[in-house]
Amino acid sequence: MVQIKTETTVVRKLKGIKLNANVTLGTETEYGEVLFTEYGISGPAIFSLSSRLDNQTEISLDIMPEYPYDKVCEMIYIRMCQNPNLPLENFFVGMLNKRVGQALLKYCKVEPLSRYSVTMSEKEVERICKTIKCWNFKIEGTMSWNNAQVTKGGAVTDEFNPNTMESKYEKGLYAAGEVLDIDGDCGGYNLQWAWSSGYIAGSEAGEGGDDL
Ligand SMILES: Cc1cc2nc3c(=O)[nH]c(=O)nc-3n(C[C@H](O)[C@H](O)[C@H](O)COP(=O)(O)OP(=O)(O)OC[C@H]3O[C@@H](n4cnc5c(N)ncnc54)[C@H](O)[C@@H]3O)c2cc1C
Numbered sequence: 001m002v003q004i005k006t007e008t009t010v011v012r013k014l015k016g017i018k019l020n021a022n023v024t025l026g027t028e029t030e031y032g033e034v035l036f037t038e039y040g041i042s043g044p045a046i047f048s049l050s051s052r053l054d055n056q057t058e059i060s061l062d063i064m065p066e067y068p069y070d071k072v073c074e075m076i077y078i079r080m081c082q083n084p085n086l087p088l089e090n091f092f093v094g095m096l097n098k099r100v101g102q103a104l105l106k107y108c109k110v111e112p113l114s115r116y117s118v119t120m121s122e123k124e125v126e127r128i129c130k131t132i133k134c135w136n137f138k139i140e141g142t143m144s145w146n147n148a149q150v151t152k153g154g155a156v157t158d159e160f161n162p163n164t165m166e167s168k169y170e171k172g173l174y175a176a177g178e179v180l181d182i183d184g185d186c187g188g189y190n191l192q193w194a195w196s197s198g199y200i201a202g203s204e205a206g207e208g209g210d211d212l
Contacts (some may be wrong), residue, residue, distance in 0.1 A: 001047035001186070002148040004059060006040040006137040013103050018043065019096075022062040024134075025049040031065060041137065044186040050142055051152055051183075061135045063096065063104075073129045080125075084118035091117050096132075104131060150190050154181040165201035174201040 014036035021034045023045040032045030041059070049059070064072055075095065083091075088110065092101025105113060108127040110120060120128075145151075155175050159168050167173040177194035184190050 001150040003042040003143040005140045022065040089113035164204040176201040
């Protein structure tokens with residue numbers, strides 16, 4: 001589970017901003033927090049999907065997952081009517097993070113940001129709504145193993161007794177935590193597994209350690 005590197009034009013400008021999004025990679029979608037970084041995207045939703053990264057070339061974010069496409073368009077038109085003389089640079093304040101709103105407009109080539117909101121054309125609004133619901137980022141790889149939070153793979157679980165964590169084949173050999181082929185989603189499951197299995201393995205390996 002590791003951060004995903006993307007083309008950096010957009011993400012670099014949004015470095016440090018977190019938002020909740022539906023993230024889609026191939027046929028898989030995960031809802032969760034996304035963090036923009038100078039090299040790409042991070043956060044729990046990205047970590048989960050990173051383990052399923054194969055040869056996909058794009059990852060997409062729906063940054064207003066709570067609203068369907070039509071509702072997003074409606075919200076934008078209502079804003080335009082209510083604030084016709086609002087400069088575009090402030091148009092999304094209260095709807096999206098200000099910097100995200102500005103990056104979105106630039107990405108959709110709705111510029112300059114000093115324009116008044118009322119000047120947006122139907123086509124421009126359509127481009128913005130489509131991007132809000134499906135903002136594609138070109139994948140350029142992942143961060144390295146050294147940055148990973150959890151590693152998939154490891155010693156075969158069937159070869160260890162789950163009650164003692166001792167190898168079924170090598171007496172006196174115990175395993176716990178990530179060295180075994182067990183990994184969980186973000187949310188404390190990996191730490192819990194490491195502590196629980198470590199407690200059992202340590203108690204069993206220690207002298208008379210069976211007071212569980
Ligand atoms: C940045 C980061 C954030 C994470 N966040 C979360 C999270 O929010 N929730 C969650 O559930 N999990 C999280 N994890 C994963 C979780 O920390 C690990 O799954 C868990 O710590 C694994 O425990 P472990 O005891 O198996 O291995 P480790 O914690 O890696 O412990 C292995 C120990 O063995 C030592 N060691 C290695 N080789 C030798 C050697 N030859 N001789 C002696 N000692 C050696 C290492 O120095 C290390 O101290 C995160 C991991 C990282 C890196």
